Amino acid sequence: MSPALQITLIATIVAVGIAAIGYFGFKISRSTKEMGTDADEATFTTLHHMSIAVPHLEQGLTREGAAKSAKALRRLLNCPVLLITDTRSILATDSGIEFTAALEEEAGKAYSTALGTGKTQVNRSSGQDFVAAPIMVGDQAVGTVTALTPRAGAGFVRAVSEVAVFVSAQVSTAQLDENKAMLLEAQMRALRAQISPHFIYNSLNAIASFINTDPARARELVIEFADFTRYSFRRRGEFTTLAEELEAIDRYLLLEKARFGERIKVSLRIAPEVLPTQIPFLSLQPLVENAVRHGLEAREDGGVISITATEDGLYAVIGVEDDGVGMDPEQLASVLAGTTANMHVGLRNVDVRLRQLYGNANGLIIDTAPGAGTQITMRIPKFRPRRPASIED
Incomplete structure (x- = not known):
């Protein structure tokens, strides 16, 4: 084999090797970034928003604490509007849309019923639903978590109820x-x-x-x-x-x-x-x-x-x-x-x-x-x- 052919062959082998290393390195990098599943990412996101809300609920249902925790809880539920109420009024509203008087009236129907029954309620109206879940201390409803969504499916209703259970635990500890x-x-x-x-x-x-x-x-x-x-x-x-x-x-x-x-x-x-x-x-x-x-x-x-x-x-x-x-x-x-x-x-x-x-x-x-x-x-x-x-x- 002539020296020129040998040099050409060696150069080809080196080029293929570099390409192979680059390809497998790219695959390894991608696989490392994708080690977490969608479920893992959702879990971490949920825990993150809950950890933000917890310190603001340590004093119970206060206006200041509700206002700060409502933002994190709305992001957790990924809904347009989230309210936290006590037994008399709305303590905090976090909204990504204009919260009109009409919306407030519809929300009131949902959370008033939830407070009276101690159970999660859905108030359905044209094009939007309010889901209100009671915040319980013992067997007494002391407030609600109320969320607006375009259409409340079973999964969303369950999610709002679980968030209310989480808030109930913090409020009970404060009590x-x-x-x-x-x-x-x-x-x-x-x-x-x-x-x-x-x-x-x-x-x-x-x-x-x-x-x-x-x-x-x-x-x-x-x-x-x-x-x-x-x-x-x-x-x-x-x-x-x-x-x-x-x-x-x-x-x-x-x-x-x-x-x-x-x-x-x-x-x-x-x-x-x-x-x-x-x-x-x-x-x-x-x-x-x-x-x-x-x-x-x-x-x-x-x-x-x-x-x-x-x-x-x-x-x-x-x-x-x-x-x-x-x-x-x-x-x-x-x-x-x-x-x-x-x-x-x-x-x-x-x-x-x-x-x-x-x-x-x-x-x-x-x-x-x-x-x-x-x-x-x-x-x-x-x-x-x-x-x-x-x-x-």
Whole structure:
């Protein structure tokens, strides 16, 4: 074979090879891009629109949240008009066409019936259908998702119903958060009610006893009493710092010492690094009050209350210990379970609040026995849990 023919043959082989590589590379590239099926793409699109809607529904059915979520839900259903209503009116309208008064009237017929029956309704009129599906909280319709489409087939009706179920789940969660907040507020009021009659009566009696014998001491105690009650009945959120709670406890113990004198001794061991820790408001003071009322008051010679706070990784570990009369563990279990009334109410309320805020693993840890004193420990995460709304007491 001549050199010229060899060169020609080699060049041809190289050209064919390059063409083959290019062809298979193109096919591989196309197959990579087409790895997702139409069903996969639809799923991802659905999840995307739902993820956009979720944050705006976390506060329940509000006008602002409905307005922001309606846009994503209309894209999800791919319909010309989508409405979100409550039981009285339209909260939000997202429309790709002019939403006329006539359309609003037709929509009203659909969502009013859906609210009344608690079932998805279709209002058919010339050339367009409104599908209204109820937003349910429990067995009660609290609103609707209402969508306009040229012709509502079974698939579209089912899709609107499923979107309403999705919205119902978000609204129900918001309702549970609101109920939880209301329960926490009720427990806070119960703690304040516990403080009011017993502590106020005894403190005023103690102050009165010094008016004639030691007026300066009486004035000092009046100031401490005013500061403590101002803190206890403040109208701010449900959290405070450990430092603020300890200041209130110091005032409380000064007033109790006015009654008991040297019968009550206090030991404090507080790590400075945990002082800024956010703790539930009135969570530590009831433990100290329990130590005084149920631990030391029954002893003629009183005793010692030890308050400690240390850092343990992501937690602040806070303890209140007394060497008083102690408690029966079985009776204590009944108190914490809520089956024994009018005893150690503060302990139960604090325990319930801690579990609601931080989970069941973070309730009070109590070690006690008759005649052996009581040691109460709580572990507070250094982070504050997210609340659905601030509670003003």
